[in-house]
Amino acid sequence: MATWQCVTGCGACCNLDPSDRPDLADYLTPEELDHYLSLVGEGGWCINFDHDTRKCRIYEQRPRFCRVTPQTFEQMYGVERAEFNNFAIECCQQQIAGVHGENSTEMEHYNREVGEGFDYRSAQGESGRGGE
Numbered sequence: 001m002a003t004w005q006c007v008t009g010c011g012a013c014c015n016l017d018p019s020d021r022p023d024l025a026d027y028l029t030p031e032e033l034d035h036y037l038s039l040v041g042e043g044g045w046c047i048n049f050d051h052d053t054r055k056c057r058i059y060e061q062r063p064r065f066c067r068v069t070p071q072t073f074e075q076m077y078g079v080e081r082a083e084f085n086n087f088a089i090e091c092c093q094q095q096i097a098g099v100h101g102e103n104s105t106e107m108e109h110y111n112r113e114v115g116e117g118f119d120y121r122s123a124q125g126e127s128g129r130g131g132e
Contacts, residue, residue, distance in 0.1 A: 001115060002085070002086075002089055002114045002115035003085060003114060003115060004068070004084070004085050004088040004089045004092070004114060005113060005114060006068065007109060007110050007113045007114075008054070008055070009054045009106070009109065010054065010096060010100075010106050010109070010110060011049055011051075011054045011055070011099075012092070012095040012096040012098075012099040012100055012106065013066070013068075013092070013095055014045060014046040014048075014049035014056060015043075015044050015045055015046075015095070015098075015099045016036065016039060016040045016044055016045070016046050017040070017043075017044025018036075018037065018040060018044075019044075020044070020098065024036060027065075027076040027077060028065055028076075032063065032064065032065055035063060036063075036065060039063075048062075064076075068088050068091075068092075070084040073087065073088065089114055092110060092114075093107070093110065093111075096110055
């Protein structure tokens, strides 16, 4: 069974380009939306993303909308805890595909870390939900 986890050296979630996320206002409070937009830097990348290390400079203090936890996903997206694992994996895979490409080394690394064989495209058909 595949198990969601954040993997080092990816950073796909740090690409915050609002044009890729037209539904931000649907799941962020007005204050969070303002904060989110204030973090968008050059090329849509978060101003706290270190491109050299490919890590977040404020990881321990990152905002709620940057946290991938069952509680956060339930509050923001209405995802039940039982669905969290697959939903989070789908979200990551979709974001990695959009930022780095479906056949990128980042995608290969992610799939290897969460458990080989998990494919968000087939999971979408099973669950009827796509990632964010």
